[in-house]
Amino acid sequence: MAIINKLVILGGGSAGWMCAAYLSKQHPKLDITVVESSKIGSIGVGEGSTPHLKTFMDTLGVSEQQWMPQCDASYKAGIYFNNWNGDERRYFHPFYSQMDEKTAEVYCVNANARRRGNGDWQAPDDYFLTGHIAKHNLSPKVHTPMLKEQTYGYHFDATKLAAVLKAYAQEKAVKHIDGEFSQAQLSECGNIVGITLIDGRQVNGDFFIDASGFNALLIEQTLKTPFNSFANELLNDSAVAVATPVTTDGVISCATQSTALSAGWSWQIPLTSRTGNGYVYSSKHITGEQAQSELADQLNIDAQNSAFRHLKMKVGCMQSAWQKNVMAIGLAHSFIEPIEATSLMVTQHSIKLFSQALVKLQNNEQPLALTEHVNQQLHQLVYGIKDYVVAHYATSQRTNSSYWLAATQLTHSSNALKSLLIAWLNGDDFDVYLSKHAQQQVYFRPSWYCLLGGMDFKSERCQQVFDPASTAINNAAKAYLNELCDQHCEPHAKQLHTMKNQYSTSAKVG
Template structure:
């Protein structure tokens, strides 16, 4: 039985300040002293980031209203993600945020998708059968201006560096101590727990517990504790990104992210209220940094020689023991799965909130060994679930137009659970029963898998018998149902 009274966070950025804010806001039985050490040497990319709906709940848990923080972070609303050209040139489908208003129309979509994969129906995508899909089509913000029986689910586009500043101000006001300094040496005790950190300035900081938010450097979890990093490179080939901002030019921010497949990866387009964040996530084995700049510039119609590109090398994978000894790794120190579904902050938030719950629910009589084991198992399950859903975007694609796409669409690298999911869908078996059986291990649930598989028209064409046209009134009814809700309850994104 151990008592945590002093927590030291190494690293600022969004992850570090999220942890500081959440810990400072927690109602622990015994007061906890929190110190955050932030390096002056680490810069930020700051070209725009997207979120899942979990960020909405995180900010609300700290007491923020959307008007408190969105304007300070250039934030706009996000209803979901359009996937362009992922299956072939001109293909498009939408991954929505699912809510209770979607239940009945979505059942029609699920039925149509099942009919198609079993060989007797036309290709149909889910855009018209989800409220967020209709809001995206109409360019309406997902925040209702009149009361609805169900609160819609939505995410945000925002400037991550500015969000970190908002959280920093909140944490400092709650009493978090802040040091701008660099860790030079890590001192461990006889049990290999970290006892204190020696800093460049000459001072040292001791603690009962340490949080590693130092990014890919992983100062504590890797350099000090030597916890191994498990690469996902065999399944996810992308290991680099180039980013650049462009002007809105008076354009109203669209309430959705765009992910467009390119020759050696994909590009994002994230509209903030002040600018547009753009980037190209690619495989360095198939494309040089300069080639990536040129391809991205051509897509954006900008001058590659006069643009402020920022390059990032990505370390895609995870640590299965992010909580080791008295260290908890969060953010990039723990894991990184390419940002295709904007899951990075969701994983970070889950890790922080689960640790906070350990302190608030079990503290001071806290069995850290048991808590640590459960935490690592659950977080590993989440990250592996995210990885398999993202991998499915590639192996369902029909693209073979470059060496990159010929490599990433190969099924050989699929893990057994993803292979089972895809086989079940492709062979016309009971997909809903499989989703129910795998429920505890999935990061994404049935609506997301349906949106992906139907959107990519993933099926065995040998099963195709004949096409039964869907009565137009079926789609019209779904469109009209959501269109009336959208027009009556939601406003333009600029309002």
């Protein structure tokens, strides 16, 4: 493969413009063109992120003050999982930080005791700083410094974020073509040399990024790369979304809500301008109309006077993200239902790997080895996320519908996930297990403890001597985190209101 001088990105949206923005920053001499069609609308249902998005925006040099008000963004401390066992209980999956080191250990002791037949069930919420932050509707963006940095993610309007990134990329000389893809031209060796748009225009390049969404116009439709479906493990293939007004009480939550329903789960994502809601479900178990009605009932809104949007999901991943001179990112590469908000994280990782590969190509490293490395890294990431998502269903005790009876089965799940769950149920030393299989894991130890302990996943047959933490230690852990909140955190809504006012003032001055 020759040195890449001219790059064409097919598709805009979050993935395409993230790629253009990042590569224009890291490789200023690279000739980049984004081809997208204004006729193709965006989903724009409101989206959540992991802390990786902060790293990404920091790398671009775009401050929160610059982009968050433009995207109706709020901070995200983690995710509440409501009624996933059908018992009305909930637990919080926090974003872990070094401030949680000691208190998280207390939770791990209690979770280990519980799975071995000792102590009461406890949610992880009280043992992580972001759990306390979410409980009191504070902001995870601390207003006075702590000894160690607090991690957090965001809720935002994905369409507006794409617009911010587009403006950033165009300021760095990224070219934009508004046009609709028709076909690609291949060389004798099977590489793409150019694409033709419906109006006849030709766009040539050395390398092509496929950001064309589920259509996967280049990686799948042109190069015929096989798609590996996860339908046997993850039943949900559809979603219905609707926006509702923000609450009138002046409170803005800093947590995503994930609530189990009859044939899937619903999300609630709080933005500053609206709340994004949706229902991810299996079309084999309920119809779109039934899903819409169930979501409307949950939200207590009039289904007849609400603007619902119905979406189909292609759950799985391409066998290879990088094939010939094409690399797929975003939905063109993979999609796993958004229960842990991992879509943008995978996209960011894909872009970063490709950026690193560009440097290595310039240093005359072997293209085939680079391609294999990128594909292997992304395969491990996507399949690791898939196993963690499947674990949400496999650990559920819900049996109130045919959907949940099917979703909790592990018949087609990976051996890695099965052995991990067996180790937990058997009362094995789980920390030793995780350490031994660390290279296979995408999620770190605290996340596995929060999921398995939060879901109260255990076997009645496991009875071992193992004491939970004392009342004094539990109380001390909770008091410590409450004190941190009092010292360093302020109301989420207040902080966002201040940021918005400062942005409006600076915009007027500018």
